[in-house]
Amino acid sequence: MEKSLLRYIWKNTRLQQLWILLVVVASMVPYFLAFDLPKRIVNGPIQGSGFEDPDTRQTFLHIVYDVPLFGNVEFSRGIELNRLQMLVVLSLIFLALVVVNGLFKLYINTYKGRLGERLLRRIRFELIDRVLRFPPKHFKRVKSAEIATMIKDEVEPFGGFTGDAFVQPALLGGQALTTLIFIIVQNFWLGMIAAGIVVVQAILIPRMRKRLLELGRQRQITARELSGRVSEIVDGIGAIHGNDTSNLERADIAWRLGRIFSIRYDLYQWKFLVKFINNFLAQVTPFLFYAIGGYFVLLGRLDIGQLVAVIAAYKDLPGPLKELIDWDQARQDVQVKYSQVYEQFNVEPLIDSSIQAVATAPVAALKSALVINNLSLSDDSGARLLNQVSTEIKPNETVAIVGANGSGAEAFAEALGRLAWPDSGGVTIDGRDLLELPESITGRRISYASADTFFLHGTLRDNLLYGLKHSPLREARYEGGNAREFETYAIEASKAGNPAFDLNSDWVDYAAAGAQGPEDLLKIIRPVLDAVQISEDIFDLALRSTIDPDVHTTIGLHLVQLRTSLRRRLAEEDLGDIVVPFDFDLYNAQATVGENLFFGTTKHPMKNSPQLAAHPYFQQILGDTGLNDDLYAMGLEIAENAVELFHDLPPHHAFFQQLTFMTADEIPDYQSLLQRLQGSPSNEVSSEDRTLILGLSFSYIEPRHRFGLLDQNLMERIVNARKRFHAHIPDDLAGLVERHDPQRFSKSASLMDNVLFGRVAHQMADASDQIRTLMREIFFALDLYDDVLSVGLQFDVGSGGKRLTMVQRQKLNLARALLKRSDYFIFNRPLSALDRRLQDQITHCVIQDLHREGHRPSITWVLSDPSLAEIFDRVLLFHRGTLAESGSYLELSQTNRIFKELLS
Amino acid sequence: MLIDEVEMLRQVPILARIKPAKLKLLAFASDRMTYRQGQDLCRQGDVGDAVYVILSGTADIIVSSPAGEIKVADVGENAIVGEIAVLCDVSRTATVRATSALEVLRIKKEHFLELVNDFPQVAVEIMRVLAARLSHATAELTAARALNPPSTAQ
Structure with missing residues (x-):
C-alpha cells in the first residue's frame, strides 16, 4: 500500500486523470464562448451596432485564415443575414452552447463519480484482501467492528475526492496564476502586494489547519472506538445483564460521547476561525489596493486606468484561491483518514498472496509425514x-x-x-x-x-459445505441479458482491481467429498451426520419447518401415503389413541374450539382466529346457529375460572405457565371486565368485549384445561357450524384459512402437522417422542428420509449459528471437517x-x-x-x-x- | 374434569389439608396424563422434573441392580411417587412402571416446590411419608442383613 493517498490515486488512475483534465480543458472553450455570446447578441442585433441601416446585412460564418505556405485560405464564405435573422441564429447558438456545456458537465461529473467509485471499490477490496492475509496473532488485538467501520465508513470520502484529486488544483491553480500574472503585468508593485497576501495565506492557513487535522484524526479514532464498544455491548449483553453493569456501560458510552462532542466542537470552532482569517486576508488585499494604489494615483505615480484594471482583475482571484484552499483542506482531511487506515492495515508479516492463490485443479494427496x-x-x-x-x-x-x-x-x-x-x-x-x-x-x-x-x-447446508468451496469450479451459465450483465460486472471488477470470480458459480468441490455432483451429495453427507449424531436433530428441524410441496415434490407426492402409513403404524403399535385425526364430520377434542370451527390453519400469521371470527360471514353463521351466545357464555366461564384460580397469585408464580390463554398481567383486566359484564345481557355487550371473551373460548381445549365446558351437544353444533362455514365460504376468507384436506399438503402447517393430520393427545405420556420415532421409521420405509434431511439442511442457522445449540454447533463443525476427504x-x-x-x-x-x-x-x-x-x-x-x-x-x-x- | 381431580387430590394424604381452591389451582397447573400398562413414568438415573399423583391404576417401583431389575414396592391410587428426586435435586432413584392402565396427575418440579413453600402442612405430610418409608426400608435392611451378614474381614 502507498503511504500517501494522492500517490495511491495517481498510481491507479493516472490515465483517467489525464483524460478528464483534457476534457475539462476542452470544455472551457464552449464555456467561454457562452460567456462572450450574450455581449454580442446585445450589442449586435438588439442594440443594432453594425445594423444601422434596416437593410444592412452581415456575413455569418465567414471563416478566413492566413495559413503559412498557402496564403489566405477561405474555409467558408458564410451567409448573409439581416438583423432579425442574426438575432435568431445567435440565440440558437447560445442555446446550443448551453446544451453543450451541460453535456460536458454531465460527462465530467459522471466520469469523476465513476472514477471515485472504482477507486473506493478498489481500496475496500484491497483492505479486505489484507484482512484475509493478516497473521493469526493480529486478530487477538483488533475488534471486528472497528475494522468494519474503517472499511465501510472511513474510506468513503476517498471516492468523492478521487475525481477532484488532480483536476481541481490544476484548473484552479491555472486560473489563479493567470489572474496574478495579469495583475503583475498591469502594475508590478500592486501585483507584488497581491502575491504577498497569497503567500501569507498559503503559509498561514495550512499551519492553522495542522490543529484541525489533529482534531480530525482524534475524531476518527474516537468514533471508531465507539463503534467497537457498541459491538462489545451487543456481544456481551448476557454478561452485562448478569453482572448488573449496564450503568457502567452507560457511563462509558456517555464519557465517550462527551469526548467526541468536545473534539467535534473544538473542530467546529477552529474551522470557522480559519475561515474567518482566510476571508479577512482575501478582503484585505482590495483595501491595500485602494489605500496604497489610491495614494500612488494621488501622487500621480500610477495611472487611474491601471488601478481600475487591477481591482477588476483581482475580483477573479479570491474565488479560485478559496476553492484551492478548500481543496487542500479536503486533501489533508482524506490524507489523515488514509494514513489512519494505512497504519491499521499495514500489518507485518502479511501472508503472501501466492499462498492464497486460487487453484481450480485437484490437489494431489499429501503422502509424506x-x-x-x-x-x-x-x-x-x-x-x-x-x-x-x-x-x-x-x-x-x-x-x-x-x-x-x-x-x-x-x-x-x-x-x-x-x-x-x-x-x-x-x-x-x-x-x-x-x-x-x-x-x-x-x-x-x-x-x-x-x-x-x-x-x-445462512442455511445448514451452506455451512456444512463451506469447507468444500475453494474455487469456482462449475461456471454459472448465463443467457441473453444476464450474460451481458455478467460481462459488464467482470469488466468493471477488473477495472477496480477486483477478481471476477463469480459467486453464482458452483463452488462446491463435490469430488473432494467423494461425490459426483450435487445429486448424490446427500449420500455422502448422511453418514457424516450420522457419525456426529446430528441427523436426528436435523430431521426434527425439518419436521418442525413448513415446506413448499412445489419445491420438495417427492414429499408432497407421498403425503397421502405418509398419512396412511402413520395411521397404520400407530394402530400396529397399539397407539391409535395418541393422535386424534382431523375429520370433517367430527369434533377434534385435542384441537382448540377455534380450530374446530374453522377446520383449517390460518395462512396469515398475523391473523388469529378471533380476528377471523370478526368477518361478517362468520358472524352470520355464529348468529344463525346460536353458537354466538354459547361460546360467549363459555368464554365468560373460562374467564371466571381463570380469575378465581389465579387472582391472588403473585405475577411470577410458576403456575402461570399453564395458563395459555391469558398472561398474569391480564388477570386484573379480566377481573374488571367480568364485573362489568355481570348481569348485562349478551346482546348489549360491546363488540370489543365480546371479541375478548370469544377469544378465550376459541383457545379452549377440553382435555387440557378440563373446566368441563364442552358437552356432546355443543361439539355437534360446532361441527355443524363448521360445515356451514365451508359450504359457502367467500373468497377473501378462503384465502386466509387453509382447510384441513386429507389429500392435500398445507403450506401453512409444519411437515410434522401435515403428516400427523390431527392433533397429538395431550394427556398421553411420551406421545411426541413416540410419534417422532414412528415418523422417522415411516420416512425411512418410504425412502423419503433423505428428502426430509435436505429440508432440514435448508434451516437458517442465524447469525453465528446462534439458532443452534452449542452442542449442535460443535457437532456440525466436526461434520464440516469430516466432509473433506483430507x-x-x-x-x-x-x-x-x-x-x-x-x-x-x-x-x-x-x-x-x-x-x-x-x-x-x-x-x-x-x-x-x-x-x-x-x-x-x-x-x-x-x-x-x-x-x-x-x-x-x-x-x-x-x-x-x-x-x-x-x-x- | 378439574372438579373430579380436586376430589381425588383430597384423598392423597399429603395434600389432604390444602384448601379446595388451591387444590383446583394445583390440578389446573398439572398435566393429566394416561399411561399404558408397561410404560415407564420415569426411569432410574433420569433428571427428576416432576412428581406424580396416581389417580387410578397401579405401578411398580423398580430398582436396577447388577443382578437385574428388582421390584421394591408397588403403589396404587392416591399414592405420590417421584418426590425424592424433586425434593433432593438428585436423579431418579428408581423406575416407576405402570402395571395397569394408569391415570396420573403430573406436577412439574417447580410447581411442586412452590406448593411446599406455600403450605407448610404439605412439608410435614411429606416428612411423615418419607419417615414411614425410611422405617420400612430400615426394617427390610435389617431383615436382609440377618439373612446374609456382611463379612467382617474388610
Missing part, C-alpha cells in the same frame, strides 16, 4: 505454551494427544492447523514449511476442527460441549468411518477423555508445554506416571 521440529509456541503475553517439541505424524497413523488443560496439547494442534505461528522451529511436510505451502494444499488436504465454531449466516485430520477437543458418553461414541464412530473404503487418513485428536486413547495407534502425552512421552496406549498406561494420573 508431518515433521515437527523443535516447535516452540508462545501466547500474546510471551508466555511459553510449547517448548521445543519434535515428533512426526505419519500418514495413515492415528495419534491421540492427551494432557491436562494448558499442557500444550491444544497449542500443538493449533500449530498443526496453522492457527498458531511458531516462535521457533516449525512443522514441515516433504521438507517444506507448512506455513509456506499454499492454502490450496493445506486447506484441502488437512482438516482442522476445534471447539471454536464458525458459522455463516489426508490429515486434526481435531482439537472439538466436542467439549458434549457429555463424555456422547464424546466417546462420536469419537469411535468418526475413526471407524474415516477408515472405511480403504482410505486411511491420519487422525490426530486432542482428547478430553484420555481413556479413549486406547483406540489410537499412538499416544502423545503433553505435560507443561513439553512432549512428555510418545508411545502406544499399553506402554504409557503401564509405565508413565502422568498418564496413569490422567486416566484415573
Whole structure:
C-alpha cells in the first residue's frame, strides 16, 4: 500500500486523470464562448451596432485564415443575414452552447463519480484482501467492528475526492496564476502586494489547519472506538445483564460521547476561525489596493486606468484561491483518514498472496509425514505454551494427544492447523514449511476442527459445505441479458482491481467429498451426520419447518401415503389413541374450539382466529346457529375460572405457565371486565368485549384445561357450524384459512402437522417422542428420509449459528471437517460441549468411518477423555508445554506416571 | 374434569389439608396424563422434573441392580411417587412402571416446590411419608442383613 493517498490515486488512475483534465480543458472553450455570446447578441442585433441601416446585412460564418505556405485560405464564405435573422441564429447558438456545456458537465461529473467509485471499490477490496492475509496473532488485538467501520465508513470520502484529486488544483491553480500574472503585468508593485497576501495565506492557513487535522484524526479514532464498544455491548449483553453493569456501560458510552462532542466542537470552532482569517486576508488585499494604489494615483505615480484594471482583475482571484484552499483542506482531511487506515492495515508479516492463490485443479494427496521440529509456541503475553517439541505424524497413523488443560496439547494442534505461528522451529511436510505451502494444499488436504465454531449466516447446508468451496469450479451459465450483465460486472471488477470470480458459480468441490455432483451429495453427507449424531436433530428441524410441496415434490407426492402409513403404524403399535385425526364430520377434542370451527390453519400469521371470527360471514353463521351466545357464555366461564384460580397469585408464580390463554398481567383486566359484564345481557355487550371473551373460548381445549365446558351437544353444533362455514365460504376468507384436506399438503402447517393430520393427545405420556420415532421409521420405509434431511439442511442457522445449540454447533463443525476427504485430520477437543458418553461414541464412530473404503487418513485428536486413547495407534502425552512421552496406549498406561494420573 | 381431580387430590394424604381452591389451582397447573400398562413414568438415573399423583391404576417401583431389575414396592391410587428426586435435586432413584392402565396427575418440579413453600402442612405430610418409608426400608435392611451378614474381614 502507498503511504500517501494522492500517490495511491495517481498510481491507479493516472490515465483517467489525464483524460478528464483534457476534457475539462476542452470544455472551457464552449464555456467561454457562452460567456462572450450574450455581449454580442446585445450589442449586435438588439442594440443594432453594425445594423444601422434596416437593410444592412452581415456575413455569418465567414471563416478566413492566413495559413503559412498557402496564403489566405477561405474555409467558408458564410451567409448573409439581416438583423432579425442574426438575432435568431445567435440565440440558437447560445442555446446550443448551453446544451453543450451541460453535456460536458454531465460527462465530467459522471466520469469523476465513476472514477471515485472504482477507486473506493478498489481500496475496500484491497483492505479486505489484507484482512484475509493478516497473521493469526493480529486478530487477538483488533475488534471486528472497528475494522468494519474503517472499511465501510472511513474510506468513503476517498471516492468523492478521487475525481477532484488532480483536476481541481490544476484548473484552479491555472486560473489563479493567470489572474496574478495579469495583475503583475498591469502594475508590478500592486501585483507584488497581491502575491504577498497569497503567500501569507498559503503559509498561514495550512499551519492553522495542522490543529484541525489533529482534531480530525482524534475524531476518527474516537468514533471508531465507539463503534467497537457498541459491538462489545451487543456481544456481551448476557454478561452485562448478569453482572448488573449496564450503568457502567452507560457511563462509558456517555464519557465517550462527551469526548467526541468536545473534539467535534473544538473542530467546529477552529474551522470557522480559519475561515474567518482566510476571508479577512482575501478582503484585505482590495483595501491595500485602494489605500496604497489610491495614494500612488494621488501622487500621480500610477495611472487611474491601471488601478481600475487591477481591482477588476483581482475580483477573479479570491474565488479560485478559496476553492484551492478548500481543496487542500479536503486533501489533508482524506490524507489523515488514509494514513489512519494505512497504519491499521499495514500489518507485518502479511501472508503472501501466492499462498492464497486460487487453484481450480485437484490437489494431489499429501503422502509424506508431518515433521515437527523443535516447535516452540508462545501466547500474546510471551508466555511459553510449547517448548521445543519434535515428533512426526505419519500418514495413515492415528495419534491421540492427551494432557491436562494448558499442557500444550491444544497449542500443538493449533500449530498443526496453522492457527498458531511458531516462535521457533516449525512443522514441515516433504521438507517444506507448512506455513509456506499454499492454502490450496493445506486447506484441502488437512482438516482442522476445534471447539471454536464458525458459522455463516445462512442455511445448514451452506455451512456444512463451506469447507468444500475453494474455487469456482462449475461456471454459472448465463443467457441473453444476464450474460451481458455478467460481462459488464467482470469488466468493471477488473477495472477496480477486483477478481471476477463469480459467486453464482458452483463452488462446491463435490469430488473432494467423494461425490459426483450435487445429486448424490446427500449420500455422502448422511453418514457424516450420522457419525456426529446430528441427523436426528436435523430431521426434527425439518419436521418442525413448513415446506413448499412445489419445491420438495417427492414429499408432497407421498403425503397421502405418509398419512396412511402413520395411521397404520400407530394402530400396529397399539397407539391409535395418541393422535386424534382431523375429520370433517367430527369434533377434534385435542384441537382448540377455534380450530374446530374453522377446520383449517390460518395462512396469515398475523391473523388469529378471533380476528377471523370478526368477518361478517362468520358472524352470520355464529348468529344463525346460536353458537354466538354459547361460546360467549363459555368464554365468560373460562374467564371466571381463570380469575378465581389465579387472582391472588403473585405475577411470577410458576403456575402461570399453564395458563395459555391469558398472561398474569391480564388477570386484573379480566377481573374488571367480568364485573362489568355481570348481569348485562349478551346482546348489549360491546363488540370489543365480546371479541375478548370469544377469544378465550376459541383457545379452549377440553382435555387440557378440563373446566368441563364442552358437552356432546355443543361439539355437534360446532361441527355443524363448521360445515356451514365451508359450504359457502367467500373468497377473501378462503384465502386466509387453509382447510384441513386429507389429500392435500398445507403450506401453512409444519411437515410434522401435515403428516400427523390431527392433533397429538395431550394427556398421553411420551406421545411426541413416540410419534417422532414412528415418523422417522415411516420416512425411512418410504425412502423419503433423505428428502426430509435436505429440508432440514435448508434451516437458517442465524447469525453465528446462534439458532443452534452449542452442542449442535460443535457437532456440525466436526461434520464440516469430516466432509473433506483430507489426508490429515486434526481435531482439537472439538466436542467439549458434549457429555463424555456422547464424546466417546462420536469419537469411535468418526475413526471407524474415516477408515472405511480403504482410505486411511491420519487422525490426530486432542482428547478430553484420555481413556479413549486406547483406540489410537499412538499416544502423545503433553505435560507443561513439553512432549512428555510418545508411545502406544499399553506402554504409557503401564509405565508413565502422568498418564496413569490422567486416566484415573 | 378439574372438579373430579380436586376430589381425588383430597384423598392423597399429603395434600389432604390444602384448601379446595388451591387444590383446583394445583390440578389446573398439572398435566393429566394416561399411561399404558408397561410404560415407564420415569426411569432410574433420569433428571427428576416432576412428581406424580396416581389417580387410578397401579405401578411398580423398580430398582436396577447388577443382578437385574428388582421390584421394591408397588403403589396404587392416591399414592405420590417421584418426590425424592424433586425434593433432593438428585436423579431418579428408581423406575416407576405402570402395571395397569394408569391415570396420573403430573406436577412439574417447580410447581411442586412452590406448593411446599406455600403450605407448610404439605412439608410435614411429606416428612411423615418419607419417615414411614425410611422405617420400612430400615426394617427390610435389617431383615436382609440377618439373612446374609456382611463379612467382617474388610
